[in-house]
Amino acid sequence: MPGLKKSKPTVLVGMSGGVDSSVSAALLQRRGFNVVGGFIKNWSDSKDVWTGECNWSGERRDALRVAAKLGIPLLTFDFEKEYRALVMKDFFRTYKKGETPNPDILCNQYIKFGLFFKMAKRLKMDYIATGHYARVRWDSNGTAHLLRGADTDKDQSYFLCRISQEALNRTFFPIGNLKKTAVRKLAKQFALPVADKPDSQGICFVGKLDLKDFLRTKIKSKPGEIVDPKGRIIGRHDGLDRYTIGQRHGFAASGGTSAWYVARKDLRKNCLIVVPGARHPWLYSDSAVVRDVHWLGVRPPAFPIKVQVQIRYRQKPVSAIVASDKYKNRVKLKFTEPVKAAAAGQSAVFYKGQECLGGGFLC
Structure with missing residues (x-):
């Protein structure tokens, strides 16, 4: 990573109380960084019966236990107000329109690599780090490139397609080169108190509720x-x-x-x-328009460009040609083979080999 010559840089690690972020903090500490934990409180809703399924206080307690084990401080950041305004408002708005949003992508853009990163800079931290299964490579010009995680089953680069170049350039993904099984083994080697904790599933603010049941409480x-x-x-x-x-x-x-x-x-x-x-033909599309496109590089690529596209997490990428559109921040996609169930609101994420180039939302 370019630009820093400190003997012991400080890293603010996003610690959720889970195995991945806990191992990330431990690995950075072992590498000699000055590690500070940061717990993000995004969501609580005391009026809803499902609150107990998204127990942020329990997750924070686990993060505190890990921080105590590692001997590092843990800061708590309350971004609930911003999360409601920047993530949840869009989530409900797009669902009301009959679209299919992905709140995790907006959470990464606005909260984890937005507000959290800004807070790290304000506190004079040198870097941030998270437990995402992704990798960063820096070229000779100092530009950061986002790569898929080494564990293809866990790769989370799809969810990181809208973060800024500035944030990416100051981010570590300590477990990005590891398989999940190796991360579990490391958690035990470090004797972390969450070593046997199950992986989190689904969207945090829904918890174990069915998404449809959750939406019934929020949308008429x-x-x-x-x-x-x-x-x-x-x-x-x-x-x-x-x-x-x-x-x-x-x-x-x-x-x-x-x-x-x-x-x-x-x-x-x-x-x-x-x-x-x-297999009805109406279920397939050979082209699409993508709005609000964000490119991870310093500047957009030259069009047309051949890429691989994912419109769902863990979906097999499909080759496509990306061409410019008459509207700003929109592009046209021409798939080399028909794509099934391309729904408005879904995130279309562009790849060139292992590198994630950016993404936008299907119109």
């Missing part, structure tokens, strides 16, 4: 008609926000034997359009 849905490709009414839906493009619909039309899948949403008519069979 408007029921409407379900129609087939010919426009015939074949049922009723509970609200367009309850369904995802490509999702198998849980009903059977009279006299039919095929399963039905969500193909489109007509917001103007409040209609859900379903098609018979998982």
Whole structure:
């Protein structure tokens, strides 16, 4: 990493109370860095019965136990107000529009590599670090490049596609070159009190609740008609926000034997359009438009450019040509093979080999 000549730089490590971030802190300490832990409080909602499933105080307690074991301080940052405004507001807004948002990407952009990074600078910290499965490479010009994590099953570069070059340039991903099994072994070697803690699953503010159940508490849905490709009414839906493009619909039309899948949403008519069979052509797209594109490099690439695109986490990348669009921060995608279930609001993330170039949102 360019630019620093301190003998013992200080790193603010985002510590969630989980295994990955705890091992990250321990590894940096072993490498000789001055390590300070930082716990981020994003979300609590005492009015909701599901609060106990997203127990931030319990996670903070675990982070404190790890910090005590390592002999490092732990700072707590309350970003709940900002999280609601910058992440949750967009999450609810896009779901109300019938789109499919990914709040983790916005959380990384605005909170972990936004506010948390700014706080590190304000506190005169030299770097930040997180427990993401990703890697950073610096070129001879000092530009930071985001690479996939070595563990292909755990790679989280998809969620980091919108962070700033400034933040990326001052970030360590200590476990990015490791497999998850190796991280677990290290947790035991370091005798960390969370060594046997299960991995967190799903979206934090939902906890163990089904996402649909959570959304029912936050969004007033408007029921409407379900129609087939010919426009015939074949049922009723509970609200367009309850369904995802490509999702198998849980009903059977009279006299039919095929399963039905969500193909489109007509917001103007409040209609859900379903098609018979998982391979119906309406479920596939050979092109797309991506809005609010963010490039991780110092400047955007020259168009057209051939990339690999992921529109879902852990999806197999698909080759595509990215071309400029007449609107600012928008690009056109032409897939080399049809892509299934490309839904508005999903994040389209661009790769060149192992490098993540950036990403945007499907229109």
